[in-house]
Amino acid sequence: MAREEKCIYLDNNATTPTDPRVLDAMLPYFHTMPGNPSSIHAAGRKARQAVDSARGRVSALLGCRSDEIYFTSGGTESDNIAIKGTCFAQEERKKIITSSIEHHAVLTVCEYMQKFGYELVKVPVDRHGIVDLDFLNRAVDDHTLLVSIMHANNETGTIEPIQKIIEITRRHGAIFHTDAVQTVGKIPIDTNALMVDMLSLSGHKFYGPKGIGALYVRRGIRFDPLAHGGHHERSKRAGTENVPGIIGLGEACAIALNEMTAEELRLKALRDRLWQSIWEKIPKVSLNGHPTERLSGTLNFSVEYVEGESMLLKLDLEGICASSGSACTSGSLEASHVLVAMGIPHALAHGSLRFSLGRFNTEKDTDAVINVLPGIVEKLREISPLYQR
Amino acid sequence: MQYSQKVMDHFMNPRNVGEIENPDGIGTCGNPVCGDLMTFHIKVEPHSDDLNAARISQIRFKTFGCGAAIAVASMASEMAQGKTLSEVIQMSRDDVANSLDGLPPIKMHCSNIGVQAIQEAIKDYLKRIGRQDLAVKVKGCPKESH
Numbered sequence: 001m002a003r004e005e006k007c008i009y010l011d012n013n014a015t016t017p018t019d020p021r022v023l024d025a026m027l028p029y030f031h032t033m034p035g036n037p038s039s040i041h042a043a044g045r046k047a048r049q050a051v052d053s054a055r056g057r058v059s060a061l062l063g064c065r066s067d068e069i070y071f072t073s074g075g076t077e078s079d080n081i082a083i084k085g086t087c088f089a090q091e092e093r094k095k096i097i098t099s100s101i102e103h104h105a106v107l108t109v110c111e112y113m114q115k116f117g118y119e120l121v122k123v124p125v126d127r128h129g130i131v132d133l134d135f136l137n138r139a140v141d142d143h144t145l146l147v148s149i150m151h152a153n154n155e156t157g158t159i160e161p162i163q164k165i166i167e168i169t170r171r172h173g174a175i176f177h178t179d180a181v182q183t184v185g186k187i188p189i190d191t192n193a194l195m196v197d198m199l200s201l202s203g204h205k206f207y208g209p210k211g212i213g214a215l216y217v218r219r220g221i222r223f224d225p226l227a228h229g230g231h232h233e234r235s236k237r238a239g240t241e242n243v244p245g246i247i248g249l250g251e252a253c254a255i256a257l258n259e260m261t262a263e264e265l266r267l268k269a270l271r272d273r274l275w276q277s278i279w280e281k282i283p284k285v286s287l288n289g290h291p292t293e294r295l296s297g298t299l300n301f302s303v304e305y306v307e308g309e310s311m312l313l314k315l316d317l318e319g320i321c322a323s324s325g326s327a328c329t330s331g332s333l334e335a336s337h338v339l340v341a342m343g344i345p346h347a348l349a350h351g352s353l354r355f356s357l358g359r360f361n362t363e364k365d366t367d368a369v370i371n372v373l374p375g376i377v378e379k380l381r382e383i384s385p386l387y388q389r
Numbered sequence: 390m391q392y393s394q395k396v397m398d399h400f401m402n403p404r405n406v407g408e409i410e411n412p413d414g415i416g417t418c419g420n421p422v423c424g425d426l427m428t429f430h431i432k433v434e435p436h437s438d439d440l441n442a443a444r445i446s447q448i449r450f451k452t453f454g455c456g457a458a459i460a461v462a463s464m465a466s467e468m469a470q471g472k473t474l475s476e477v478i479q480m481s482r483d484d485v486a487n488s489l490d491g492l493p494p495i496k497m498h499c500s501n502i503g504v505q506a507i508q509e510a511i512k513d514y515l516k517r518i519g520r521q522d523l524a525v526k527v528k529g530c531p532k533e534s535h
Contacts, residue, residue, distance in 0.1 A: 307424055309455035313392075313400060326424055326455065335424060347421035347453075383406045383459065385428040385451035386421060 054250025156289030157298025416509025465503030
């Protein structure tokens, strides 16, 4: 379709375009450097070197040792290994604590573990999406195996007070895992300073390729593999390494390490300008997420009297790609569990829009939104039975 | 998920949008909690309690909802326009979905409530003309969607 050519992509929390520099780094590993890192010959040794070097670049971004990084297929697999792997590696502790706003890659896995006799506690959040620390403090006890709470939320961008959460967790000797797919490569993370035990990351959320991710596991934390087989990833994740993907992830990490501080400021200015204009031009809109403790590229808001999917469809026809927490876009009949957990009324959750800005967006893109969105909202409000002029 | 061209056409250019001053019947189905809500206003001519004689002479709707809900309301309004009340009472959700060249499976339940909302308006009309006995026989909107 011709429309694809002029797509203004503002859905970077869903996935990001692969950075051309990442793609360039990967390409040789598809054909001219075909080796399997497990092979003894020159091609294999070259692949092994490249994988080791990429592992070093990932660990440099996280401030950890390279032998604390395990490559996986992405965020979902990393979350699965972190949760199931720690459960299967022990028998003493039988309680898991998570938050009510986790990604399904954590929430569904935790719920699944109830089948194996694990007690599950979901910590509620306040209206900005910050986890209730008092609740957490009361919930964590000496039977708690694992606390898994995301670093930042994908829908709202709200950043959780990880440092405080870890302090509470460590008092009872529980393991702390964080799904950091939305923060790695966007804000500085120092696994050592934070004393985080396990951390999931995903390449395609920060300009790497899809199909590659990693799990950071602090030395000394015990976990069982999910994929058994060969001795890959120190016998913790069997299967021939995704060499091009790993090289791409390493490159994405190296670029992020150099550029993320400046990029964070640029995106924040771009996003705040977009929100300011929307707020001025469209009556009855409200911000979802924390006003300040929020990822700099994420803008989630609700438009009263209008449903999200119909706004997305009209934006799409204007060549703008965004996202919504409406039931229609979740593939279920429920509005976003994140917005509902924050106490946002259902009708407003259905009427939410998310613009997530990224490295390749400019003012031209946000200007396009400002040009078309007020008209789209007005048209839909005209046909809405909830709207009274 | 992909909408048919007909759905997109009705979504982009919905027919019969609005309200009617002094309507003969008003019907609502859906709920903002589940994300879809539609209201229909109808005019009935002649003002008869003979379901085979009385016709929907004018119909207008308003919808809060996804693309499918807007298209469903628009298509249902077109299908009901000019029909006798008994014809509209016999219309089904599938008739509307088929006229739209199908709906994605997930939309069949929640969004496809145009027929029920129009039947609610007919119930309202029958009550207004004192035929409560006929009104209770019209199915209308399922209770959980009120």
